[in-house]
Amino acid sequence: MNNNNIRVRFAPSPTGPLHIGGVRTALYNYLFAKKLGGKFILRIEDTDQNRFVPGAEQYIIDSFNWCGITFDEGVTIGGEYGPYTQSERKDLYSEYAKKLIESGNAYYGFDTGEELETIRTEYESQKKTFVYNADERKRLRNSLNLSEKETNDLLKEGTPYVIRFRMPENEIVIMYDMIRGRVEVNSLVLDDKILFKSDGMPTYHLANIVDDHLMKISHVIRGEEWLPSLPLHVLLYDAFGWEKPEFAHLPLLLKPDGNGKLSKRDGDRLGFPVFPLQWTDPKTGNISTGFREEGYFADAFVNILAMLGWNPGDEREIFSLKQLTQTFSIERVGKSGAKFDPVKAAWYNHQYLIMRDDSELADLFMPIAVSKGILVEKEFLIDAISLVKERVNFVSELWEQLDFFFIRPEEYDPKAIKKRWKADSYDQMTELKSVLAGITDFTSENTEKAVKQWIEDKEYGMGAVMNAFRLIIVGALKGPHLFDIVALIGEEETLERIDQGLHEIGMKE
Protein backbone atom coordinates (compact mmCIF):
# COMPACT_ATOMS: atom_id res chain seq x y z
CA MET A 1 0.00 0.00 0.00
CA ASN A 2 1.30 3.44 -0.79
CA ASN A 3 -0.27 6.32 1.00
CA ASN A 4 1.44 9.60 0.33
CA ASN A 5 -0.74 11.45 2.80
CA ILE A 6 0.54 9.55 5.79
CA ARG A 7 3.57 11.41 7.04
CA VAL A 8 4.95 11.03 10.55
CA ARG A 9 8.09 12.30 12.17
CA PHE A 10 10.45 11.70 15.02
CA ALA A 11 11.68 15.06 16.27
CA PRO A 12 14.36 14.69 18.93
CA SER A 13 16.24 17.55 20.52
CA PRO A 14 19.97 16.83 20.51
CA THR A 15 20.34 17.44 24.23
CA GLY A 16 22.04 14.15 25.13
CA PRO A 17 21.79 10.46 24.42
CA LEU A 18 18.49 9.09 23.23
CA HIS A 19 16.53 7.42 26.03
CA ILE A 20 14.90 4.08 25.17
CA GLY A 21 11.53 5.83 25.50
CA GLY A 22 12.59 7.98 22.57
CA VAL A 23 13.64 4.96 20.55
CA ARG A 24 10.25 3.40 21.24
CA THR A 25 8.48 6.58 20.08
CA ALA A 26 10.51 6.49 16.87
CA LEU A 27 9.78 2.78 16.46
CA TYR A 28 6.02 3.25 16.77
CA ASN A 29 6.15 6.10 14.26
CA TYR A 30 8.17 3.92 11.90
CA LEU A 31 5.75 0.99 12.27
CA PHE A 32 2.74 3.23 11.80
CA ALA A 33 4.20 4.70 8.60
CA LYS A 34 5.39 1.37 7.19
CA LYS A 35 2.11 -0.39 7.85
CA LEU A 36 0.17 2.30 6.00
CA GLY A 37 2.72 2.91 3.26
CA GLY A 38 3.48 6.41 4.52
CA LYS A 39 6.65 8.37 5.07
CA PHE A 40 8.80 8.64 8.20
CA ILE A 41 10.84 11.78 8.77
CA LEU A 42 13.73 12.60 11.11
CA ARG A 43 13.75 16.22 12.18
CA ILE A 44 16.27 17.66 14.61
CA GLU A 45 14.75 20.20 17.01
CA ASP A 46 17.77 22.17 18.13
CA THR A 47 16.29 25.60 18.81
CA ASP A 48 17.28 25.52 22.46
CA GLN A 49 20.92 26.43 22.02
CA ASN A 50 21.62 26.29 25.76
CA ARG A 51 20.82 22.62 25.86
CA PHE A 52 22.73 21.64 22.73
CA VAL A 53 25.11 18.75 23.37
CA PRO A 54 27.82 17.97 20.82
CA GLY A 55 27.68 14.43 19.53
CA ALA A 56 24.02 13.91 20.45
CA GLU A 57 22.73 14.13 16.89
CA GLN A 58 25.26 11.62 15.63
CA TYR A 59 24.38 9.38 18.57
CA ILE A 60 20.71 9.48 17.54
CA ILE A 61 21.58 8.56 13.97
CA ASP A 62 23.92 5.75 15.07
CA SER A 63 21.23 4.36 17.38
CA PHE A 64 18.69 4.07 14.60
CA ASN A 65 21.25 2.54 12.28
CA TRP A 66 21.91 -0.10 14.90
CA CYS A 67 18.20 -0.82 15.36
CA GLY A 68 17.49 -0.97 11.65
CA ILE A 69 14.95 1.83 11.89
CA THR A 70 15.18 3.83 8.68
CA PHE A 71 13.83 7.20 7.60
CA ASP A 72 12.43 8.32 4.28
CA GLU A 73 13.32 11.98 4.72
CA GLY A 74 15.31 13.95 7.19
CA VAL A 75 18.75 14.98 8.33
CA THR A 76 21.52 13.20 6.40
CA ILE A 77 18.96 11.96 3.82
CA GLY A 78 17.35 15.19 2.69
CA GLY A 79 13.95 15.44 1.03
CA GLU A 80 11.44 17.81 -0.45
CA TYR A 81 10.62 19.57 2.82
CA GLY A 82 14.11 20.28 4.09
CA PRO A 83 16.18 21.50 5.71
CA TYR A 84 15.32 19.09 8.53
CA THR A 85 17.38 20.75 11.24
CA GLN A 86 15.49 23.58 12.89
CA SER A 87 18.50 25.83 13.41
CA GLU A 88 18.87 25.83 9.61
CA ARG A 89 15.26 26.94 9.25
CA LYS A 90 15.69 29.70 11.81
CA ASP A 91 14.68 32.59 9.57
CA LEU A 92 11.26 31.34 8.73
CA TYR A 93 9.87 31.15 12.25
CA SER A 94 9.86 34.88 13.04
CA GLU A 95 7.59 35.43 10.06
CA TYR A 96 5.05 33.02 11.59
CA ALA A 97 5.35 34.59 15.02
CA LYS A 98 4.59 37.98 13.45
CA LYS A 99 1.55 36.54 11.70
CA LEU A 100 0.19 35.57 15.10
CA ILE A 101 0.79 39.07 16.41
CA GLU A 102 -1.04 40.53 13.43
CA SER A 103 -4.02 38.24 13.97
CA GLY A 104 -4.10 39.13 17.68
CA ASN A 105 -3.09 35.64 18.83
CA ALA A 106 0.29 36.69 20.16
CA TYR A 107 1.97 39.75 21.63
CA TYR A 108 5.34 41.22 22.47
CA GLY A 109 6.54 40.83 26.03
CA PHE A 110 9.13 43.38 27.13
CA ASP A 111 9.40 42.31 30.75
CA THR A 112 13.00 41.77 31.67
CA GLY A 113 14.24 38.66 33.37
CA GLU A 114 14.79 40.62 36.59
CA GLU A 115 11.29 42.09 36.55
CA LEU A 116 9.74 38.66 36.25
CA GLU A 117 12.06 37.28 38.89
CA THR A 118 10.98 40.01 41.33
CA ILE A 119 7.31 39.17 40.80
CA ARG A 120 8.06 35.49 41.19
CA THR A 121 9.81 36.03 44.51
CA GLU A 122 7.02 38.28 45.69
CA TYR A 123 4.49 35.55 44.89
CA GLU A 124 6.56 32.90 46.55
CA SER A 125 6.73 34.93 49.76
CA GLN A 126 2.92 34.81 49.72
CA LYS A 127 3.00 31.06 48.99
CA LYS A 128 1.64 31.59 45.50
CA THR A 129 3.04 30.64 42.12
CA PHE A 130 3.39 33.24 39.46
CA VAL A 131 2.08 32.26 36.03
CA TYR A 132 2.19 34.57 33.02
CA ASN A 133 -1.42 34.03 32.07
CA ALA A 134 -4.50 35.84 30.79
CA ASP A 135 -5.04 37.44 34.16
CA GLU A 136 -1.49 38.48 35.00
CA ARG A 137 -0.62 39.76 31.54
CA LYS A 138 -2.92 42.70 32.14
CA ARG A 139 -0.46 44.26 34.56
CA LEU A 140 2.82 43.35 32.86
CA ARG A 141 5.00 45.11 30.35
CA ASN A 142 3.73 43.83 27.03
CA SER A 143 2.23 45.10 23.79
CA LEU A 144 -1.29 44.35 25.02
CA ASN A 145 -0.91 47.09 27.61
CA LEU A 146 1.14 49.52 25.54
CA SER A 147 0.00 51.77 22.73
CA GLU A 148 1.03 50.84 19.22
CA LYS A 149 3.45 53.73 19.22
CA GLU A 150 5.03 52.71 22.51
CA THR A 151 5.48 49.20 21.24
CA ASN A 152 6.99 50.33 17.96
CA ASP A 153 9.37 52.67 19.74
CA LEU A 154 10.56 49.91 22.02
CA LEU A 155 11.11 47.66 19.03
CA LYS A 156 12.93 50.39 17.13
CA GLU A 157 15.19 51.04 20.09
CA GLY A 158 16.14 47.39 20.00
CA THR A 159 14.58 46.56 23.39
CA PRO A 160 14.84 42.81 23.94
CA TYR A 161 11.47 41.08 23.66
CA VAL A 162 9.82 37.72 23.54
CA ILE A 163 6.65 36.83 21.68
CA ARG A 164 3.99 35.14 23.78
CA PHE A 165 0.86 33.29 22.82
CA ARG A 166 -2.27 35.09 23.85
CA MET A 167 -4.17 32.35 25.60
CA PRO A 168 -7.95 32.70 25.31
CA GLU A 169 -9.36 33.81 28.66
CA ASN A 170 -11.94 31.21 29.50
CA GLU A 171 -12.41 28.70 26.78
CA ILE A 172 -12.81 24.95 26.76
CA VAL A 173 -10.11 23.51 24.53
CA ILE A 174 -11.23 20.24 22.99
CA MET A 175 -8.62 17.80 21.79
CA TYR A 176 -8.65 14.32 20.30
CA ASP A 177 -5.98 11.79 20.99
CA MET A 178 -5.88 8.51 19.08
CA ILE A 179 -5.07 6.62 22.28
CA ARG A 180 -6.98 8.61 24.89
CA GLY A 181 -9.95 9.79 22.88
CA ARG A 182 -11.47 13.18 23.61
CA VAL A 183 -9.58 15.34 26.10
CA GLU A 184 -10.80 18.69 27.40
CA VAL A 185 -9.15 21.47 29.32
CA ASN A 186 -10.18 24.98 30.33
CA SER A 187 -7.78 27.59 29.00
CA LEU A 188 -7.87 29.26 32.43
CA VAL A 189 -5.26 26.79 33.62
CA LEU A 190 -2.94 27.49 30.70
CA ASP A 191 -0.25 30.15 30.50
CA ASP A 192 0.89 32.49 27.78
CA LYS A 193 3.79 30.40 26.57
CA ILE A 194 6.75 32.04 24.91
CA LEU A 195 6.78 31.26 21.19
CA PHE A 196 9.76 33.30 20.19
CA LYS A 197 12.75 34.10 22.36
CA SER A 198 14.88 37.21 22.74
CA ASP A 199 17.81 35.34 21.14
CA GLY A 200 15.94 35.32 17.82
CA MET A 201 15.07 31.65 18.08
CA PRO A 202 11.61 30.12 18.24
CA THR A 203 10.71 27.92 21.19
CA TYR A 204 9.89 24.27 20.75
CA HIS A 205 6.15 24.99 20.55
CA LEU A 206 6.28 27.40 17.63
CA ALA A 207 8.97 25.63 15.64
CA ASN A 208 7.30 22.27 16.16
CA ILE A 209 3.89 23.41 14.92
CA VAL A 210 5.26 25.40 11.99
CA ASP A 211 7.42 22.50 10.87
CA ASP A 212 4.75 19.87 11.30
CA HIS A 213 2.53 22.03 9.13
CA LEU A 214 5.14 22.82 6.48
CA MET A 215 6.33 19.21 6.38
CA LYS A 216 2.72 18.05 5.95
CA ILE A 217 2.81 15.82 9.01
CA SER A 218 -0.45 13.88 9.18
CA HIS A 219 -0.01 12.16 12.57
CA VAL A 220 1.95 13.31 15.59
CA ILE A 221 2.93 10.27 17.64
CA ARG A 222 4.99 11.20 20.69
CA GLY A 223 5.51 10.56 24.37
CA GLU A 224 2.89 11.28 27.00
CA GLU A 225 5.10 14.00 28.48
CA TRP A 226 3.93 16.19 25.60
CA LEU A 227 0.24 15.82 26.40
CA PRO A 228 0.23 19.00 28.56
CA SER A 229 1.45 20.92 25.49
CA LEU A 230 -1.37 19.64 23.33
CA PRO A 231 -3.91 22.40 24.18
CA LEU A 232 -1.42 25.06 23.16
CA HIS A 233 -0.58 23.19 19.99
CA VAL A 234 -4.23 22.76 19.08
CA LEU A 235 -4.84 26.46 19.72
CA LEU A 236 -1.82 27.36 17.61
CA TYR A 237 -3.17 25.36 14.68
CA ASP A 238 -6.49 27.16 15.07
CA ALA A 239 -4.77 30.52 15.34
CA PHE A 240 -2.91 29.89 12.09
CA GLY A 241 -6.07 28.51 10.51
CA TRP A 242 -4.25 25.29 9.67
CA GLU A 243 -5.65 21.80 9.55
CA LYS A 244 -4.49 19.80 12.57
CA PRO A 245 -2.67 16.50 12.35
CA GLU A 246 -4.00 13.62 14.41
CA PHE A 247 -2.30 13.14 17.76
CA ALA A 248 -1.30 10.05 19.69
CA HIS A 249 0.47 10.30 23.05
CA LEU A 250 2.28 7.12 23.99
CA PRO A 251 2.28 5.80 27.55
CA LEU A 252 5.33 6.42 29.71
CA LEU A 253 8.02 3.85 30.33
CA LEU A 254 8.10 3.11 34.03
CA LYS A 255 10.74 1.78 36.40
CA PRO A 256 10.60 -2.00 36.99
CA ASP A 257 8.63 -1.56 40.23
CA GLY A 258 6.17 0.72 38.47
CA ASN A 259 7.13 3.60 40.74
CA GLY A 260 7.67 6.52 38.45
CA LYS A 261 9.04 7.23 35.06
CA LEU A 262 12.17 5.49 33.82
CA SER A 263 14.54 8.42 33.62
CA LYS A 264 17.86 8.99 31.94
CA ARG A 265 19.53 8.79 35.33
CA ASP A 266 18.08 5.38 36.18
CA GLY A 267 20.17 3.33 33.79
CA ASP A 268 23.34 2.41 35.55
CA ARG A 269 21.68 2.88 38.94
CA LEU A 270 19.07 0.15 38.41
CA GLY A 271 21.52 -2.26 36.84
CA PHE A 272 20.33 -2.15 33.24
CA PRO A 273 20.87 0.35 30.45
CA VAL A 274 18.37 3.05 29.47
CA PHE A 275 20.22 4.01 26.31
CA PRO A 276 20.49 2.02 23.08
CA LEU A 277 24.24 2.60 22.74
CA GLN A 278 26.99 3.53 25.13
CA TRP A 279 27.21 7.28 25.71
CA THR A 280 30.17 9.30 26.88
CA ASP A 281 29.16 12.62 28.34
CA PRO A 282 31.28 15.20 26.51
CA LYS A 283 31.45 17.46 29.57
CA THR A 284 32.15 15.06 32.39
CA GLY A 285 33.55 12.10 30.48
CA ASN A 286 31.07 9.87 32.36
CA ILE A 287 30.16 6.73 30.48
CA SER A 288 26.66 5.27 30.48
CA THR A 289 26.30 1.80 29.10
CA GLY A 290 24.00 0.88 26.23
CA PHE A 291 21.92 -2.15 25.28
CA ARG A 292 24.35 -2.89 22.47
CA GLU A 293 27.34 -2.90 24.82
CA GLU A 294 25.46 -5.05 27.34
CA GLY A 295 25.15 -7.72 24.68
CA TYR A 296 21.61 -7.23 23.45
CA PHE A 297 20.96 -8.10 19.84
CA ALA A 298 19.45 -5.21 17.89
CA ASP A 299 16.44 -7.28 16.83
CA ALA A 300 15.80 -8.37 20.42
CA PHE A 301 16.05 -4.75 21.55
CA VAL A 302 13.49 -3.65 18.96
CA ASN A 303 11.19 -6.49 19.99
CA ILE A 304 11.48 -5.52 23.67
CA LEU A 305 10.61 -1.90 22.93
CA ALA A 306 7.72 -2.82 20.67
CA MET A 307 6.09 -4.75 23.51
CA LEU A 308 6.42 -1.88 26.00
CA GLY A 309 3.05 -0.28 25.52
CA TRP A 310 1.71 -2.30 22.60
CA ASN A 311 0.47 -5.87 22.30
CA PRO A 312 -0.77 -7.87 19.34
CA GLY A 313 -3.99 -8.90 21.08
CA ASP A 314 -2.88 -12.52 21.42
CA GLU A 315 -0.14 -14.52 23.11
CA ARG A 316 2.60 -13.89 20.58
CA GLU A 317 5.70 -12.19 21.91
CA ILE A 318 8.43 -12.64 19.34
CA PHE A 319 8.32 -10.26 16.40
CA SER A 320 10.95 -9.24 13.91
CA LEU A 321 10.88 -5.65 12.73
CA LYS A 322 9.27 -6.84 9.51
CA GLN A 323 6.59 -8.80 11.35
CA LEU A 324 5.95 -5.78 13.53
CA THR A 325 5.31 -3.59 10.50
CA GLN A 326 2.61 -6.03 9.47
CA THR A 327 1.06 -6.47 12.90
CA PHE A 328 1.37 -3.09 14.60
CA SER A 329 -1.64 -0.88 15.07
CA ILE A 330 -1.95 2.27 17.13
CA GLU A 331 -5.34 1.07 18.42
CA ARG A 332 -3.54 -1.60 20.41
CA VAL A 333 -1.28 0.85 22.21
CA GLY A 334 -2.34 1.07 25.85
CA LYS A 335 -3.02 4.15 27.95
CA SER A 336 -1.23 3.11 31.09
CA GLY A 337 2.51 3.24 31.67
CA ALA A 338 4.62 0.26 30.64
CA LYS A 339 6.98 -1.18 33.25
CA PHE A 340 10.45 -2.02 32.02
CA ASP A 341 11.23 -5.53 33.21
CA PRO A 342 14.97 -6.32 32.97
CA VAL A 343 14.38 -10.06 33.51
CA LYS A 344 11.95 -10.16 30.62
CA ALA A 345 14.37 -8.13 28.52
CA ALA A 346 17.09 -10.73 29.10
CA TRP A 347 14.56 -13.45 28.23
CA TYR A 348 13.94 -11.77 24.89
CA ASN A 349 17.65 -11.71 24.21
CA HIS A 350 17.80 -15.41 25.01
CA GLN A 351 15.08 -16.10 22.46
CA TYR A 352 17.04 -14.25 19.80
CA LEU A 353 20.28 -15.92 20.83
CA ILE A 354 18.93 -19.44 20.41
CA MET A 355 17.45 -18.47 17.04
CA ARG A 356 20.89 -17.39 15.79
CA ASP A 357 22.87 -20.02 13.97
CA ASP A 358 25.83 -21.48 15.80
CA SER A 359 28.29 -20.20 13.26
CA GLU A 360 27.24 -16.60 13.89
CA LEU A 361 27.43 -17.15 17.64
CA ALA A 362 30.90 -18.64 17.20
CA ASP A 363 32.01 -15.48 15.36
CA LEU A 364 30.60 -13.35 18.16
CA PHE A 365 32.23 -15.48 20.83
CA MET A 366 35.63 -15.78 19.11
CA PRO A 367 36.96 -12.41 20.40
CA ILE A 368 36.04 -13.45 23.96
CA ALA A 369 37.96 -16.71 23.52
CA VAL A 370 40.93 -14.79 22.14
CA SER A 371 40.83 -12.34 25.04
CA LYS A 372 41.09 -15.34 27.38
CA GLY A 373 44.16 -16.53 25.51
CA ILE A 374 42.36 -19.43 23.86
CA LEU A 375 43.16 -20.43 20.29
CA VAL A 376 40.35 -22.52 18.99
CA GLU A 377 39.04 -23.70 15.63
CA LYS A 378 35.72 -22.18 14.65
CA GLU A 379 34.29 -25.66 13.97
CA PHE A 380 35.06 -26.69 17.53
CA LEU A 381 33.37 -23.55 18.85
CA ILE A 382 30.29 -24.14 16.75
CA ASP A 383 29.89 -27.63 18.22
CA ALA A 384 30.54 -26.47 21.77
CA ILE A 385 28.15 -23.52 21.51
CA SER A 386 25.39 -25.73 20.15
CA LEU A 387 25.61 -27.74 23.39
CA VAL A 388 25.26 -24.81 25.79
CA LYS A 389 23.44 -21.95 24.10
CA GLU A 390 20.12 -22.88 25.69
CA ARG A 391 21.68 -21.97 29.03
CA VAL A 392 22.59 -18.33 28.37
CA ASN A 393 20.91 -15.02 27.64
CA PHE A 394 23.98 -13.23 26.30
CA VAL A 395 27.03 -14.20 24.25
CA SER A 396 29.18 -12.88 27.10
CA GLU A 397 27.74 -15.57 29.38
CA LEU A 398 28.98 -18.34 27.09
CA TRP A 399 32.50 -18.32 28.52
CA GLU A 400 31.29 -19.58 31.86
CA GLN A 401 29.50 -22.43 30.14
CA LEU A 402 32.34 -23.26 27.79
CA ASP A 403 35.63 -22.73 29.62
CA PHE A 404 36.12 -26.43 30.44
CA PHE A 405 35.98 -27.29 26.75
CA PHE A 406 39.26 -25.43 26.29
CA ILE A 407 40.95 -25.66 29.66
CA ARG A 408 41.50 -28.76 31.75
CA PRO A 409 40.21 -28.44 35.28
CA GLU A 410 42.71 -26.50 37.34
CA GLU A 411 40.89 -27.40 40.47
CA TYR A 412 38.05 -29.69 41.45
CA ASP A 413 35.03 -28.38 43.31
CA PRO A 414 35.72 -29.49 46.92
CA LYS A 415 32.03 -29.77 47.76
CA ALA A 416 31.47 -32.04 44.78
CA ILE A 417 34.44 -34.18 45.79
CA LYS A 418 33.10 -34.53 49.28
CA LYS A 419 29.69 -35.57 48.09
CA ARG A 420 30.38 -37.46 44.89
CA TRP A 421 33.88 -38.96 45.07
CA LYS A 422 33.18 -42.29 46.73
CA ALA A 423 35.46 -44.92 48.18
CA ASP A 424 35.40 -46.88 44.93
CA SER A 425 35.52 -43.88 42.55
CA TYR A 426 39.26 -44.12 42.07
CA ASP A 427 39.13 -47.73 40.93
CA GLN A 428 36.04 -47.20 38.83
CA MET A 429 37.62 -44.25 37.00
CA THR A 430 40.76 -46.25 36.40
CA GLU A 431 38.64 -48.99 34.87
CA LEU A 432 36.63 -46.45 32.89
CA LYS A 433 39.85 -45.33 31.26
CA SER A 434 40.39 -48.68 29.66
CA VAL A 435 36.72 -48.90 28.61
CA LEU A 436 37.06 -45.57 26.81
CA ALA A 437 40.43 -46.45 25.32
CA GLY A 438 38.85 -49.46 23.67
CA ILE A 439 36.31 -47.38 21.67
CA THR A 440 37.35 -46.99 18.09
CA ASP A 441 34.93 -44.32 16.96
CA PHE A 442 34.82 -41.85 19.84
CA THR A 443 31.36 -40.36 19.23
CA SER A 444 28.89 -39.29 21.88
CA GLU A 445 26.61 -42.27 21.11
CA ASN A 446 29.42 -44.83 21.07
CA THR A 447 30.98 -43.70 24.32
CA GLU A 448 27.59 -43.51 26.01
CA LYS A 449 26.71 -47.03 24.87
CA ALA A 450 30.02 -48.53 25.92
CA VAL A 451 30.16 -46.79 29.29
CA LYS A 452 26.58 -47.64 30.20
CA GLN A 453 27.08 -51.22 29.15
CA TRP A 454 30.17 -51.47 31.36
CA ILE A 455 28.32 -49.93 34.33
CA GLU A 456 25.48 -52.40 33.89
CA ASP A 457 27.78 -55.39 33.51
CA LYS A 458 29.64 -54.42 36.64
CA GLU A 459 26.44 -53.50 38.44
CA TYR A 460 27.93 -50.13 39.49
CA GLY A 461 25.71 -47.26 40.47
CA MET A 462 24.95 -45.19 37.37
CA GLY A 463 24.75 -41.91 39.29
CA ALA A 464 27.90 -42.52 41.26
CA VAL A 465 30.01 -43.31 38.19
CA MET A 466 28.61 -40.50 36.10
CA ASN A 467 29.13 -37.89 38.81
CA ALA A 468 32.72 -38.91 39.39
CA PHE A 469 33.30 -38.95 35.63
CA ARG A 470 31.85 -35.44 35.26
CA LEU A 471 33.90 -34.15 38.16
CA ILE A 472 37.07 -35.42 36.53
CA ILE A 473 36.26 -34.01 33.06
CA VAL A 474 34.72 -30.66 34.02
CA GLY A 475 36.10 -30.00 37.50
CA ALA A 476 32.58 -29.45 38.82
CA LEU A 477 29.14 -30.96 38.53
CA LYS A 478 28.03 -28.66 35.72
CA GLY A 479 27.83 -28.65 31.95
CA PRO A 480 25.80 -30.25 29.20
CA HIS A 481 25.44 -33.96 28.43
CA LEU A 482 28.74 -35.49 29.49
CA PHE A 483 29.14 -37.79 26.49
CA ASP A 484 28.74 -34.77 24.19
CA ILE A 485 31.57 -33.08 26.08
CA VAL A 486 33.96 -36.02 25.86
CA ALA A 487 33.16 -36.61 22.19
CA LEU A 488 34.00 -33.00 21.46
CA ILE A 489 37.24 -32.78 23.46
CA GLY A 490 38.26 -36.14 22.01
CA GLU A 491 39.65 -39.42 23.28
CA GLU A 492 43.16 -38.29 24.03
CA GLU A 493 42.09 -35.26 26.05
CA THR A 494 39.46 -37.33 27.88
CA LEU A 495 41.99 -39.95 28.92
CA GLU A 496 44.48 -37.33 30.01
CA ARG A 497 41.84 -35.59 32.09
CA ILE A 498 41.06 -38.90 33.77
CA ASP A 499 44.74 -39.36 34.58
CA GLN A 500 45.02 -35.84 35.92
CA GLY A 501 41.84 -36.26 38.00
CA LEU A 502 43.00 -39.56 39.46
CA HIS A 503 46.26 -37.95 40.39
CA GLU A 504 44.76 -34.74 41.83
CA ILE A 505 41.74 -36.14 43.64
CA GLY A 506 43.32 -39.46 44.50
CA MET A 507 41.75 -42.08 46.69
CA LYS A 508 39.17 -41.30 49.31
CA GLU A 509 40.73 -41.52 52.76
Ligand code: GLU
Ligand atom coordinates in the same frame (compact mmCIF):
# COMPACT_ATOMS: atom_id res chain seq x y z
N1 GLU B 1 11.66 17.99 20.33
C1 GLU B 1 10.66 17.30 21.09
C2 GLU B 1 11.37 16.21 21.89
O1 GLU B 1 12.51 16.37 22.15
C3 GLU B 1 9.62 16.73 20.15
C4 GLU B 1 8.29 16.46 20.78
C5 GLU B 1 7.28 16.17 19.71
O2 GLU B 1 7.36 15.10 19.11
O3 GLU B 1 6.43 17.03 19.46
O4 GLU B 1 10.87 15.20 22.27
